[in-house]
Amino acid sequence: MLQFKLHHFQLAERQVTSRLDLLKRHLNYADLLVIFVYVPSRACWLLTYDWRGGDLLCRVVKMMHTVAFQSSSNVIVCIALDRLFSVFSATRHSPDKANRRIRVMLAAAWTTAFVIGMPQLFVWRSYVPFQHLNWSQCLQIWEIARLENATARGRLFDAESWYSIAHIGLIFWIPALIIVMCYVMVLSWVFINSRPSISRKGKRTGSLQTGCETVDTVLTRASEWNPLKTFSLPKMKDIKEDKSIGPPRIVVSDESSLPLTSRPSIASSEASAVIRTSVHNSQSYHASVNRSRAVRVSFLLVVAYIVCWLPYNLLSLVHIIDSHLFANSFIKFYFLHEFMVFNSVVNPYLYGLFSHSDKIRRRNHE
Template identity: 25%
Template sequence: MLETSTRMSTVIPDRLWSELTEALILLLFDAAYILVAIFMIYKLWRMNRVKQPVTPSGQSGTNKSFLLFKKSLFASDCMIMWVYAFIKAIWLLQFEWKYGSVMCKLYRFTSSVAFFSNSNIVCGIALDRYLSVYSNHIIGVRQHERTKRLLYLVWIIAIIAALPQLIVWETYRPSSEDWEQCVTVFAIEIHELPAESARRDKFNFYSMLYEAYHQCMAFWLPLSITFCSYARMMSRLIPFWPFSALNSYEDERQETLCTIFWGKITDRIRTFVCVTIFRRKSHTSQQSASVPLAGTTRHPPTTALRRQLGTTVFKNACAIIFVHVVLWLPYNILSLSRFVNEGFYESISQNGGNLFELLILLNSFINPILYSGGSNTVNRV
């Protein structure tokens, strides 16, 4: 997925068993994904047509923000399965690149956009949940517009980050025979330089640096942002344990303050303080917390925080992010091993290590199961 160099020899190498196995599995994945895509397109179409009830404030209860994430993630999954995986399967079966230099560049560029956007969208989902907590769970037009801007940014970053692929990848014939491959300019330079040339170390360094950039943009940087978002979000939600939804802001104020400050006081004193004093004060706070905003609904601050963990969107977001990290991690850890011991990396890759990449494709199969649920009702935001 993220390799930035291809080892070449002066003769045509033997086909590896893992390459043929990978090609056959990729074709099976692509064929099966047709059914998944048909189901998902129908599901998204149904979600788009659902008419939501109108709240007493006069605005629709629909929150289509998460639906935008679903559509973008589905588009990214389709690019991974039908651009990257399908063309790679044909490439492995033919055992050479037969489509010219322009297609080599476009294939690598489009594949990188697919992987970058996939990780970025998952990161965007985490940021969206984080912003929902820290903006007191604003629902409506503003949240929808914020999500659209976030997704525009996600795709723009993916496209810009993938632009170097148009320069780095070239077609090359490493042997005297009529056998061509799509490889990086770093691999070409290293192959053509004499074994004793000092410039080989320089191009090896450039190759490693470029691969580090790719791995960072495709997985490690989005993972770091996702982790930080959830860590910050949970640090704000945990003080309000247990995370049960409350009926009113008054009850919430009573529960949280009493738990923290009056936990060791007798029941009689706690009842007097909470019911007699806090209920009166909370009315003023509630009035100031519910100032209407154009096109939005704002819940009281801690009500929004505590509602987060019980919503369908929050649960779906957690499931998507968790599965993404679990299935992408093995291949990316294997890729990191190249920076520690390149000999180990080459040995593992040639003996089936690259099959870890299939876990990433499996993620594209599981994603529709995770994000096809829910109906975006007002209680599921």
């Protein structure tokens, strides 16, 4: 029975870490797409200012750009939703259901990323403005139409604007809104449940009931296990008064009259209770370390995502709302787009840093 509880605690301790590791692995996949698909194609264009891949490669590369950034946003949303469900959902006590939920969310995240990226196959074209120079570019259909027919600008502006709004909304603004809502709800729950309550249960007067596991509550619960029965000697006064009592004997509670072989064993029940208490305290410590690590890593990943993605997407909104203002003032800040790439570079350092520090903490604790 004790081994079963040990195994159960070990499995429960691993679930938070294993779910976070799965989410980080998929975030790595999305970051690798950004680094090895977007960055090389962007670097080649900046070096040559010429598109030499042909029409099909133009469409496929632009689609993969969208898939890379969209999948990164979607996985960050999955991390925020996992934090939310771990607080509010009843499946937080069911590791199998929680893992199944994570896999469903990740499958939906990647499927959505490819679906949103599909329209790029029809929006982008390889265009050669000067045939005699053999100089081509990978452009959107609206840019090509404006170059070929100046009178088409007014008619195409609405379609291009709606496309741009939908594009940046799906890639950043809608995911960012979901992430902010998730963490507002989580922080609200933590604030409400961390407020001290004057209610106590039974003899648990050592700490206030806050709705959260604390060191005080764990130690108080551990102290409520019945201690080993104490040994006592009969009083000499009673021995002198009662002539029938033989030589002094060591008695255990009131069961001294029983033969040694018929006395109930106290080692199997009481000692195992003490062992279970120490195991519970140790497992509670490791579980709390894993939970705090998961919260810190997920929170920093979300903060890095917002900080790196927000400037460029604000710039894109300015471009949509007032293109003249963008052309005159904000075009010099287009480099903010590269901050989104920097997010893919910094993510592995964030959870790698905490993974190393937690290993040191566990080694010191042991």
